[in-house]
Amino acid sequence: MRVRYGNLQTALIRKGYQFFDDGDYNLNLIGIRTADNQSNFFNDHFAVAWRFDGAPHCLVFPATTDPGIFWRQNPMHIRGTAILVPGQYQRLWQLGMHRGQYHALVQLMPARVYRDNNRDSIIDIDAPIDDGLFGINCHRASGTHGSQRVDKWSAGCQVLANPFDFALLIALCGRAAREWGTTFTYTLLEASDL
Structure with missing residues (x-):
């Protein structure tokens, strides 16, 4: 999928979401399901x-916005596996530690999730919705190599496949934090929104 700065800006504005277009390193973090x-x-x-020095920049990384099959079939929550509902989540994440192991973006504000509880391999987005703090973080899969399969890497988190892409993301967030603070808004779109 080829995605450009302007495509993302147009999609967010069309949906009535905020798009940060002022100042250097005012990051827009956007998932595309x-x-x-x-x-x-x-x-x-x-x-x-x-933007940096007025010029727009855009990077797009392979990721998952869905839980892996293991967690769909073995929910860790009694109400079912968490699947983030598309939308914009103001100040959803802050810089922190994922499971106390490495720097990541960790949930700070409530999020809305579908609760898929039928334990099959298909993601159900017509499931009941739950609001709250569920540990919906943004982290990486393996720390040593790019991953192909999601499996246990996501139980509802937004997960990048490649550790080097993730390191770049966290470096950008660290640089942005010096100008804009350590909290980050996240917007989850569907591919049809672009």
Whole structure:
């Protein structure tokens, strides 16, 4: 999928969401969920759009916005596996530690999730919605290599497939934090929104 700064800006504005277009390193963190609701692969996208010296920049990384099959079939929550509902979440994340192991973006504000509880491999987005703090973080899969399959890497988090892409994302967030603070808004789109 080819995604550019202008595409993301237009999509967010069309949906009535905020798009940060002022100042250097004012990051827009945007997930793009594909229509495939059975995949256990990193078939979604995680985009970062920002300006530097007035010029627009955009990076797009392979990611998953869906839980892996393991957690769909073995929910860790009694109400079912968490699947983030598309939308914009103001100040959703802050810089912190994922499970106390490495720097990541960790949930600070409530999020809305579908609760898929039928324990099959298909993601159900017509499931009941739950609001709250569920540990919906943004982190990486393996720390040593790019991952192909989601499996246990996501139980509802937004997960980048490649540790080097993730390191770049966290470096950008660290640089942005010096200008804009350590909290970050996240917008989850569907591919059809672009």
